[in-house]
Amino acid sequence: MTIHRCKRCNFLYIDEEQKFQFEKLDDSWKCPKCRSSKKFFVKKDVSK
Numbered sequence: 600m601t602i603h604r605c606k607r608c609n610f611l612y613i614d615e616e617q618k619f620q621f622e623k624l625d626d627s628w629k630c631p632k633c634r635s636s637k638k639f640f641v642k643k644d645v646s647k
């Protein structure tokens with residue numbers, strides 16, 4: 600599964616728990632916690 604972590608607040612966006620994959624989110628999407636844009640997120644591949 601794929602996880603994206605916000606570099607500012609450590610919010611985790613877990614694709615499997617969300618309606619949309621992170622990559623498919625609009626560029627105007629913002630971190631729900633700190634309102635950072637997508638570019639502040641780092642991708643993490645987690646193997647099961």
Ligand SMILES: [Zn+2]
Nearest residue numbers: 605608630633
């Ligand atoms: Zn954040």
